[in-house]
Amino acid sequence: MLNPGTLIEETFDVLVAGAGVAGICAALAAARQGARTVLLEPRPFIGGNAATGLCIHTFKTKDGRQVVHGLAQEIVDRLVEQGGAVGHVPLPDGYVHSITPVDADLFRMETTAMLARAGVTILYNTALVDADARDGRVHRVLVCSKSQLGYLKAKTFVDATGDADLAHRAGAPLRTGWPGTGAMQPVSMMMRAVSVDTRKACAALAEKPPAFARKKGVAEPIPVYFHGTFTRWNKVLREAGVYDHDDHQFWTNTVWPDQLNFNGSRMANIDGSNPLALSRATVALTEQLQKLGAFLRQHVDGFQSASFLPNAFVGVRETRNVHGLYELSENDIRIGARFTDAIGQGCFPVDIHHPDGKSQEHIDIGGDGAYDIPYRSLVPRRTENLLVAGRCISVSTYAHGATRNMAPCMTTGEAAGVAAALSAQSDVACAELPLGKLQDALLAAGVYLGEPLEQRRAA
Numbered sequence: 001m002l003n004p005g006t007l008i009e010e011t012f013d014v015l016v017a018g019a020g021v022a023g024i025c026a027a028l029a030a031a032r033q034g035a036r037t038v039l040l041e042p043r044p045f046i047g048g049n050a051a052t053g054l055c056i057h058t059f060k061t062k063d064g065r066q067v068v069h070g071l072a073q074e075i076v077d078r079l080v081e082q083g084g085a086v087g088h089v090p091l092p093d094g095y096v097h098s099i100t101p102v103d104a105d106l107f108r109m110e111t112t113a114m115l116a117r118a119g120v121t122i123l124y125n126t127a128l129v130d131a132d133a134r135d136g137r138v139h140r141v142l143v144c145s146k147s148q149l150g151y152l153k154a155k156t157f158v159d160a161t162g163d164a165d166l167a168h169r170a171g172a173p174l175r176t177g178w179p180g181t182g183a184m185q186p187v188s189m190m191m192r193a194v195s196v197d198t199r200k201a202c203a204a205l206a207e208k209p210p211a212f213a214r215k216k217g218v219a220e221p222i223p224v225y226f227h228g229t230f231t232r233w234n235k236v237l238r239e240a241g242v243y244d245h246d247d248h249q250f251w252t253n254t255v256w257p258d259q260l261n262f263n264g265s266r267m268a269n270i271d272g273s274n275p276l277a278l279s280r281a282t283v284a285l286t287e288q289l290q291k292l293g294a295f296l297r298q299h300v301d302g303f304q305s306a307s308f309l310p311n312a313f314v315g316v317r318e319t320r321n322v323h324g325l326y327e328l329s330e331n332d333i334r335i336g337a338r339f340t341d342a343i344g345q346g347c348f349p350v351d352i353h354h355p356d357g358k359s360q361e362h363i364d365i366g367g368d369g370a371y372d373i374p375y376r377s378l379v380p381r382r383t384e385n386l387l388v389a390g391r392c393i394s395v396s397t398y399a400h401g402a403t404r405n406m407a408p409c410m411t412t413g414e415a416a417g418v419a420a421a422l423s424a425q426s427d428v429a430c431a432e433l434p435l436g437k438l439q440d441a442l443l444a445a446g447v448y449l450g451e452p453l454e455q456r457r458a459a
């Protein structure tokens with residue numbers, strides 16, 4: 001019965017699958033290079049996990065040197081102008097130098113406008129379901145839009161689906177979960193609390209010095225980030241059936257004086273690339289957060305008048321990662337490695353929520369506190385016209401604990417977008433792209449590539 005036709009006749013230069021932070025930056029970067037670009041997103045809004053209310057981690061090394069610039073910084077600057085961000089706020093006594101909270105809705109609106117201005121064709125409600133790939137080349141992809149299946153054609157493709165759906169369908173080699181076990185970090189659902197007295201809530205809950213920021217039009221500094229555990233309330237939380245374990249950790253962030261984004265739920269043994277498992281988690285975590293909201297309103301100062309809005313979807317930390325021309329390793333992060341094919345730097349430490357759902361592990365970055373991300377980690381093996389960006393790039397399990405955060409996802413997105421555009425325009429396989437050309441284009445776009453490559457910008 002089904003005989004899918006072509007959804008749009010045009011052959012795009014670049015097709016980006018997935019409009020999380022990586023896909024947004026990839027599509028923007030490709031379009032700004034002059035590529036005719038289409039961006040697919042199954043949800044009726046862009047942002048991916050950034051739509052759930054999180055800080056962008058992170059722009060500065062532990063000693064305060066900013067190494068993430070480019071589109072990530074441009075987006076923060078635009079959000080600051082609109083009141084949707086407060087810049088990079090120092091975190092006293094923190095595991096990072098500074099945190100960068102952003103309002104999820106303003107992030108969505110601003111980046112939507114940026115994509116439209118750049119001329120990107122955004123296809124909402126459209127999921128990639130298959131790829132027509134032969135001999136390492138993707139010819140077209142099959143998508144499912146609101147009521148029809150259809151093909152889309154492009155010269156170069158960027159997989160920014162988080163789950164490496166496109167690479168998977170194209171037959172690229174990849175790893176699912178942890179080697180040997182297939183285990184994955186737990187999933188969590190974010191929750192927005194509104195009508196909160198955030199200063200009182202912070203005084204009641206913060207266990208380490210919080211980050212405060214001043215905002216135009218707001219009299220008092222806002223506690224924009226704090227962290228703690230619910231140890232004091234272990235008994236009541238167990239009795240209320242919120243958690244089946246003690247000492248649950250939580251993180252909050254905001255850019256408003258009366259709202260908090262709450263990261264305080266968790267479910268282990270969920271494969272975030274499996275729709276049945278994700279649906280089960282959506283139901284369970286919504287219920288967990290409703291109970292958590294009731295607990296906060298009843299027991300914690302600052303929340304007495306609050307309303308609680310569990311997010312509409314579950315946040316996924318880890319699923320598939322491609323095997324690329326280079327796999328960034330735990331050791332590369334530990335030593336702050338340098339690569340001649342750097343396309344940007346990351347400076348957020350390894351942050352692993354263990355698959356058992358019970359513990360968390362941090363590993364600091366060595367050297368000067370930043371590591372290079374090599375272009376080869378964006379190029380899946382045995383492919384010609386496919387790149388990956390964001391959560392699913394080629395990294396080991398522990399390195400993924402660092403690169404899965406939003407600043408590196410934006411950096412790899414921007415680089416993949418520029419590379420895809422150059423590859424499409426010059427008809428050169430992604431792996432064969434002249435490195436100098438790519439790095440010059442990134443430097444011209446304002447991306448920081450670390451020393452000594454950075455000296456090229458000055459030359």
Ligand SMILES: Cc1cc2nc3c(=O)[nH]c(=O)nc-3n(C[C@H](O)[C@H](O)[C@H](O)COP(=O)(O)OP(=O)(O)OC[C@H]3O[C@@H](n4cnc5c(N)ncnc54)[C@H](O)[C@@H]3O)c2cc1C
Pocket residue numbers: 017018019020021022023040041042043046047048049050054055056057058126127128129160161162163165187188189190263315316317389390391392404405406407409
């Ligand atoms: C609970 C939680 C808290 C976190 N906290 C932080 C934090 O404080 N700071 C930080 O920096 N990072 C944090 N992270 C990590 C970070 O948010 C994500 O790893 C990052 O946003 C991933 O970006 P991405 O663009 O690669 O993928 P995603 O944000 O997952 O975006 C992928 C997009 O692709 C779309 N897609 C999926 N399948 C398909 C398909 N088949 N076809 C087309 N499109 C598809 C999805 O709908 C989605 O929009 C957190 C993660 C979680 C889960």
